Amino acid sequence: MPIEIKVKMDVDSMTDFMFYHIYSGSAGMMTLGLGALNVGCTIAFFLRGDYLMMLLFIVFAVLLLGVFPVFIRKKVAKQMENSKRLGVEVDYKFDEEGIETTTSYDSGKAPWDMFKKAASTKKNLIIYDGQKRAVILPVHQMGEQKEAVVELIRKHMPPSAVKIRRGFVKK
Incomplete structure (x- = not known):
């Protein structure tokens, strides 16, 4: 029995997806690594009693781990407010195939073997195909079908490709 979900992207869901996409990529991972390194240097300089250097590294850590993500999130949200994609309603039908x-202007079907990765954030369920295009499903619009969709994903995709948090679907 197919599972149907109607989705109309909103600014909050798209911002969450873009933020995830940025910080799960190499540049985001490097930024988080540099932030962690700065925290480590802060602790090392504190233990040595070099409080001026500790202050310098704590400022860098706050910039990398706090200020930059806030600016990025605000910038992405501002860009998404003007996106034409937000007004389009998309109907997704999940089944065994x-x-x-x-959409109002196009339709198509993709078999499960086209999809290479599935991930979840607090606000979205994301399914990537082989060309790194994403199916973005806002959690608040999925309703009771969320569990059934996640079950289909886990059934038809390799476990190593499914990065859906355990708490995402409540048992």
Whole structure:
């Protein structure tokens, strides 16, 4: 029995997706690593009693781990407010064969073997195909179908490709 979900992207969900996409990539991982390194240097200089250097590294850590993410999130949200994609309603139909996508101007069906990765954030369920295009499903619009969709994803995709948090689907 197919599972149907109607989705209309909103600024909050798109911002969450873009933020995840940025910080799960190499530049984001490097930024988080540098932030952690600065925290380590802060602790090392504190233990040595070099409080001026400790202050310098704590400022860098706050910039990398706090200020930059806030600016990035605000910038992405501002860009998403003007996106034409936000007003389009998309109908997704999940079944044993794949995912069918329908909009007012286009439709298509993709078999499960086209999808290479599935991930979750607090606000979205994201399914990537082989060309790194994403199906973004806002959690608050999925309703009771969320568990069934996650079950289909886990059934049809390799476990190593599914990065859906355990607490995402409540048992």
